Amino acid sequence: MQFEKSDRLKKLPPYLFVEIDRAKKKALEDGRDIIDLGVGDPDMPTPKFIIDALAKAAKNPATHRYSLDQGIPEFRSAAAKWLKKRFGVDFDPDTEIYPLIGSKEGIAHIPLAFINPGDAVLVPDPCYPPYRSGTIFAGGEIIRMPLLEKNSFLPDLRSINHHLLHKAKMIFINYPNNPTSAVCDKKFLKDVVDFAKKHNLLVCSDTAYSEITFDGYKAPSIFEVEGAFDAAVEFHSLSKTYNMTGWRIGFACGNASIIEGLAKVKSNIDSGIFSAIQRAGVTALENYDRHIRSVIKIYQARRDILVDGLNSLGLHVEKPKATFYVWIKVPPRYTSATFAKTLLEKCDIVTTPGNGFGEQGEGYIRMAVTVDKKRIKEAIERIRKRLA
Numbered sequence: 001m002q003f004e005k006s007d008r009l010k011k012l013p014p015y016l017f018v019e020i021d022r023a024k025k026k027a028l029e030d031g032r033d034i035i036d037l038g039v040g041d042p043d044m045p046t047p048k049f050i051i052d053a054l055a056k057a058a059k060n061p062a063t064h065r066y067s068l069d070q071g072i073p074e075f076r077s078a079a080a081k082w083l084k085k086r087f088g089v090d091f092d093p094d095t096e097i098y099p100l101i102g103s104k105e106g107i108a109h110i111p112l113a114f115i116n117p118g119d120a121v122l123v124p125d126p127c128y129p130p131y132r133s134g135t136i137f138a139g140g141e142i143i144r145m146p147l148l149e150k151n152s153f154l155p156d157l158r159s160i161n162h163h164l165l166h167k168a169k170m171i172f173i174n175y176p177n178n179p180t181s182a183v184c185d186k187k188f189l190k191d192v193v194d195f196a197k198k199h200n201l202l203v204c205s206d207t208a209y210s211e212i213t214f215d216g217y218k219a220p221s222i223f224e225v226e227g228a229f230d231a232a233v234e235f236h237s238l239s240k241t242y243n244m245t246g247w248r249i250g251f252a253c254g255n256a257s258i259i260e261g262l263a264k265v266k267s268n269i270d271s272g273i274f275s276a277i278q279r280a281g282v283t284a285l286e287n288y289d290r291h292i293r294s295v296i297k298i299y300q301a302r303r304d305i306l307v308d309g310l311n312s313l314g315l316h317v318e319k320p321k322a323t324f325y326v327w328i329k330v331p332p333r334y335t336s337a338t339f340a341k342t343l344l345e346k347c348d349i350v351t352t353p354g355n356g357f358g359e360q361g362e363g364y365i366r367m368a369v370t371v372d373k374k375r376i377k378e379a380i381e382r383i384r385k386r387l388a
């Protein structure tokens with residue numbers, strides 16, 4: 001039988017990666033030697049000390065039952081301690097921190113707690129897709145904030161249409177940014193907080209890449225800015241920092257009433273993170289200092305090879321200060337889709353066409369340095385030989 005899908009599913013923006021997904025699948029089936037720069041998923045394994053902590057915890061039957069809504073207190077305290085050490089900010093682990101089954105889940109669910117049909121949400125364009133889908137599932141409308149190269153891929157808050165703004169209840173920001181790899185400073189975050197307070201907006205700051213930063217740049221938390229606790233929640237993830245994408249663990253922190261709303265939605269939908277994973281998460285957070293430098297070093301070396309290589313091919317790309325992405329303007333006469341398709345067909349290289357992240361992503365492709373240095377060098381040589 002075929003069943004009619006709900007209106008909310010029909011309202012989702014079209015999935016624009018269909019063609020590239022199909023072409024990639026076909027290339028793999030044909031046995032071609034594909035270099036996949038498409039996926040935003042670390043290729044390196046989770047560090048052994050974290051796996052060991054999981055194995056030990058999993059043997060303890062106390063971890064086998066439903067974890068309480070708020071999760072185990074040790075995880076919230078470890079998150080609070082890490083936030084204090086990393087950003088110098090105090091959070092109450094009982095009211096201002098909440099565990100998430102990966103930050104994507106929290107991001108997609110939060111509109112259900114605060115958005116009514118007819119309300120609007122300010123969403124960057126291009127963006128990580130759950131900001132859009134979460135808003136649509138809650139019946140909200142999307143007000144797009146273009147991220148333009150001439151503005152360093154920061155939204156221009158002053159240019160947002162005032163007639164639309166009165167409907168807005170929430171704003172998403174994401175720095176370090178996926179897909180553009182742009183970063184922001186505290187001055188920008190202060191502008192966002194002031195803007196949000198002026199217009200009664202709830203700020204959702206997604207910091208999934210806050211720890212993958214280069215050349216001495218340190219990503220700030222919005223809570224380093226005065227007044228942020230009045231209006232903001234921040235989404236942290238262990239996925240990219242500790243190569244733990246498959247484990248599903250992250251946390252929200254910030255304004256207690258926002259956390260309370262999100263918690264209420266979640267308590268009606270899920271029953272928490274496997275406690276053994278939370279215990280491993282405690283170990284991960286406690287050992288941040290000894291772990292993070294090696295990860296940064298690896299991505300930075302790969303970034304340098306990719307960006308230097310692309311520049312040697314005549315594509316002008318600056319070295320991103322953060323994330324494992326490089327956001328590349330396509331050469332003249334190409335679109336995002338045709339350039340991605342050409343790279344796949346002629347060079348067996350998978351990339352992500354920028355238009356899949358939003359209209360303003362048209363004219364760009366995204367490459368992820370989630371393959372080793374040798375493969376990145378190989379990718380550059382293939383483009384030089386087969387496309388130049």
Ligand SMILES: *Cc1c(COP(=O)(O)O)cnc(C)c1O
Pocket residue numbers: 040101102103104105128174177178206208236237238239240245248249250
């Ligand atoms: C990867 C990613 C996330 C979330 O990852 P989780 O595994 O769900 O914690 C959130 N935001 C952005 C922008 C990402 O790229």
